[in-house]
Amino acid sequence: MVSSPHEAMHRIFQEYPGLFSRVSEVLGVDIPPPVSATVLPTDLTENSPVERRVDTLLRIETQEEGAFVLAIEAQGKKDPRKAASWPYYVSYLHSRYGGLPVLLLVVCQDRQTAEWAARPLTIGLRRWQTLTLNPLVAGPHNMPVIKDVAEARKDLALATLAAITHADNPDVGAILKTLSAALRDAPENITDPIVELTAQGLGSRPAAQQWRNLVAVDTSFYKSAMSEEIRDEGRAEGRAEGLLLLLGVRGIALTDADREKITTCTDPRLLHAWLQRAATAVSAEEVFRAS
Incomplete structure (x- = not known):
């Protein structure tokens, strides 16, 4: 199951493709800023039962060095299978996009995973490596701590x-x-x-x-949607407090279970319905009927 952090660590490059040139500068690699960027299909599956997908894939156009393909992987933990997957991604993309240069950026949230991901991946014999993959890695070990x-x-x-x-x-x-x-x-x-x-x-x-x-x-x-959610929570909390106050003033007895039902309810419409019933109800059962 894909986690939320996993999605955010690569999706941010879809939202802000120019971010890569700033990240590469932080990582000590001089990549020119993009003139344009295109989101590419992430499906790298061939006509075989093995499905392979990169997290985010961009075609970056630069003025100085032309175009290149940027594959971005969000990595939450060490995964030995990547020793096979990442070189495949790069080789396949190089072939699929007409020999364009391919860069792999791995984004991590812990130092151990970042250090693991930064190791060169080699294919071949000890005396002669046929292929060596050097991912760029962004993580807590090298991303700036911005407090200004x-x-x-x-x-x-x-x-x-x-x-x-x-x-x-x-x-x-x-x-x-x-x-x-x-x-x-x-x-x-x-x-x-x-x-x-x-x-x-x-x-x-x-x-x-x-x-x-x-x-x-x-x-x-x-x-944003998240702030709307917070506003809804605030409205629900206010209605819950008002409902408890009204029931107390009207002398309607509540059990601990009733109080918990009210204070844990996050549905503003349901709380509004309870408030309306509480104005005339003579018991807690009437307030909660059909709820």
Whole structure:
């Protein structure tokens, strides 16, 4: 099953293809900025029972060096099978796209996986290697820790990827706070995908709740699906508190189970229906009927 962080670590390049030239600069490789970028089909399956898919595939056009194919893999853990898959991807893409240069970028969220992914993959004999694959690897070991708002504003896409790769950094709270502050002056069409990608990239880590809290501080600033979800949660909490207060004023007895049912309900429409019934009901059973 594909995880949310897995999706975010490669999908961000689909949203911001120019990000690769900045990432390559961070990694110490001089790749010219793109003039244009095209998302390519990720299915690398041939007429055989083996299905092979790369996570994200882009055709990058540059002014200085022409076009190349960029394959991006999000890697959550060490996987010995990649020793066979990655060289296949590169060779197949080189052939499929008419001999265009092919680069492989692997994005990781932990140092051990990043160090493993960065090892050259070789095919051949010890005395003579027929093929050597050198992936570019972006991870917590080499991505910048951005805690300066001005620096984050200069390149929001890079700041987002850096925050995702540093999801387990003890100082991730400061990193996320910086990113959130940097987004305040950005247009809506920029903030919305970044809010969502960051949430997706943090997955189920504790940092994900920190990000939700930052977005929730001023939900009017954000228009994304995640901020709408936070607004709905706030409305539900307010209705639950109002319902409990109304039932208390009207002297309607509630069991612990009834209280839990109210406080854990996240459906605003259902809570609204309970509120309406509570105005005239004489028992908790009447409030919850047909619910």
